[in-house]
Amino acid sequence: MNANVEKEFRLDPLKWVVVVALVVGAAIANSYYSDILVLYRVLALVGVAVVCAAIAVNTEKGNNFWELLKGAQIELRKVVWPTGPEITQTTLIVVAVVIVTGFILWGLDSLLGYLFSLIIA
Numbered sequence: 526m527n528a529n530v531e532k533e534f535r536l537d538p539l540k541w542v543v544v545v546a547l548v549v550g551a552a553i554a555n556s557y558y559s560d561i562l563v564l565y566r567v568l569a570l571v572g573v574a575v576v577c578a579a580i581a582v583n584t585e586k587g588n589n590f591w592e593l594l595k596g597a598q599i600e601l602r603k604v605v606w607p608t609g610p611e612i613t614q615t616t617l618i619v620v621a622v623v624i625v626t627g628f629i630l631w632g633l634d635s636l637l638g639y640l641f642s643l644i645i646a
Contacts (some may be wrong), residue, residue, distance in 0.1 A: 534585040541584065543575045 551573040555566055581587040607615070 531580040534588075537540075542578050544580050547573055547577050547580075 540585060551570055555570060582591050
């Protein structure tokens with residue numbers, strides 16, 4: 526099985542060279558053809574990005590990254606997201622705690638300011 530994996534990914538360095546060459550070529554072409562409408566240049570860059578992504582996914586590292594993304598998507602579906610009322614209640618609790626903390630800090634600041642004014646004066 527290792528021999529199959531090695532055969533499958535043995536052209537990885539060449540693929541990465543092609544990806545880098547495409548990206549560099551796209552950057553140079555974008556600069557060279559600066560007089561062409563931006564929309565067309567962006568569409569060309571998107572096309573190059575799609576081709577680069579397709580080539581990169583066919584490498585060992587790209588394949589591992591793609592599997593990581595798929596695993597993250599599966600884990601994201603497993604998350605139990607809060608409902609609307611839970612979000613509202615939590616937000617109101619946070620706002621209330623911030624207001625109470627603000628009043629406590631304001632009171633402490635006022636008290637310490639008064640005490641220091643007594644000491645200094």
